[in-house]
Amino acid sequence: MTSPGVLRLSHAEIRVPDLQLATAYYAEVVGLVVTRTETNRTFLKGWDEHQHHSLILSEEPTYGLNSLAFKVMEPAELDRLAERVEAAGISTQRFAPEALNPASGTVVRFTAPSGHVIDLEHGQAQVGNGLSLINPPPAPADLKGMHPPRLDHIFLLCEDVDAITAFFQEVLEFRLTEQILADDGHQLTTFLERTHTPHDIAFLTGPDGGFHHLAYWVDEWNDLRTAADTCAYHGVNIDAGPTRHGATRGCGLYFFDPAGNRNEVYTGGYWFDPDDEPTTWTEAEMGRAIFTYKGQVDPGFMSVHS
Ligand SMILES: [Fe+2]
Structure with a gap:
């Protein structure tokens, strides 16, 4: 067990x-x-x-x-x-x-x-979701902006993706769902989960301690459009999307907070059982693994900070 x-x-x-x-x-x-x-x-x-x-x-x-x-x-x-x-x-x-x-x-x-x-x-304090636990409505009435219901995943960078992936699998007992392999066999990007989703955390080759984005979940594709509309209304700098990823098959919109931290709202993906085999992308198809439709990644999207 x-x-x-x-x-x-x-x-x-x-x-x-x-x-x-x-x-x-x-x-x-x-x-x-x-x-x-x-x-x-x-x-x-x-x-x-x-x-x-x-x-x-x-x-x-x-x-x-x-x-x-x-x-x-x-x-x-x-x-x-x-x-x-x-x-x-x-x-x-x-x-x-x-x-x-x-x-x-x-x-x-x-x-x-x-x-x-x-x-x-x-044991972090529980404060509830603002709805009654008896006969609740589907959502609170006072939601603002994009109002994602919950956190989804975090995307980080480090120099040795093979090593951190092994650490997460062997020590923290995460499961590998997808990986992008370099032509020499090294892992360029890995996606790991504990929640049976495509990823709770992902690592991309880059500087140690690097932070690419924090992603909140939204319920459907149309919510990404609404989120993009919200960015446009408030003059928020959209980085990429709404679009679909090859890896995770999820859909996302990327934008920046006023400080420069990259945010994502994300939806889609699939269910991953603990005995499922991971999906592998080749280095030649890395662009499509990240952005399915465009098939390439703009250099600006790879800008990071730690
Ligand atoms: Fe993401």
């Missing part, structure tokens, strides 16, 4: 130089729900998420990613996964509930071989 392990991607903390501006953007344009404001941090979530937050904005001089977190349901699983990380030669740091913020649960923190700070969290 397989262990419960990591449930799903929980949240990410990103840097923004202007917290007030970024908070207004994520609340009014993206349409996330603000659950807590502090002098230097804002906590937000997708409207249908029950957890306290899926995004933390941290006011700092630069932009980029501070950390990402995965949700672990069982305290014993948190201990078991921490032991696996330690056994891989990586030191961990443990935080008691409410140590990182008033809503945080027990957290095991470590730096992955890719250079990314990763938290495994059990």
Whole structure:
């Protein structure tokens, strides 16, 4: 019997130089729900998420990613996964509930071989989705902007994709759904999941600690059009899309927050069982793996930051 392990991607903390501006953007344009404001941090979530937050904005001089977190349901699983990380030669740091913020649960923190700070969290505060648990309507009446219901995945970069993919498979027990292989056999890009979707996290060859985008889920293709309309209305810089990916078969729209962090709203994809075999794309078809219709990737789309 397989262990419960990591449930799903929980949240990410990103840097923004202007917290007030970024908070207004994520609340009014993206349409996330603000659950807590502090002098230097804002906590937000997708409207249908029950957890306290899926995004933390941290006011700092630069932009980029501070950390990402995965949700672990069982305290014993948190201990078991921490032991696996330690056994891989990586030191961990443990935080008691409410140590990182008033809503945080027990957290095991470590730096992955890719250079990314990763938290495994059990017991983040639950605040509900704003709907009654008895005979609820389909959605709250006060949604704003794109109003994605929930976080979907994160896309990162690192120098050694083979190594971080092996770490996620062998230590954190993720499953590989798709990969883009270089002609020499190295992994250029990998897609990994815990939620039976095409990806909860993906890695692309690039600088260690690199952050490409954070993606929120929307329910259908037409929501991508509405999201693009919302970008146009607010003068938000659209990077790519709405379009379809070859890898994951999902559809997405990419745009930038006021600080320069790349956002995506994403839908589609497929169901992936733990015993399914991963799909492989060749280096020659990498453009089609990323953008099915265009078959190539603009250089600007590969711009990253850490
Ligand atoms: Fe994505």
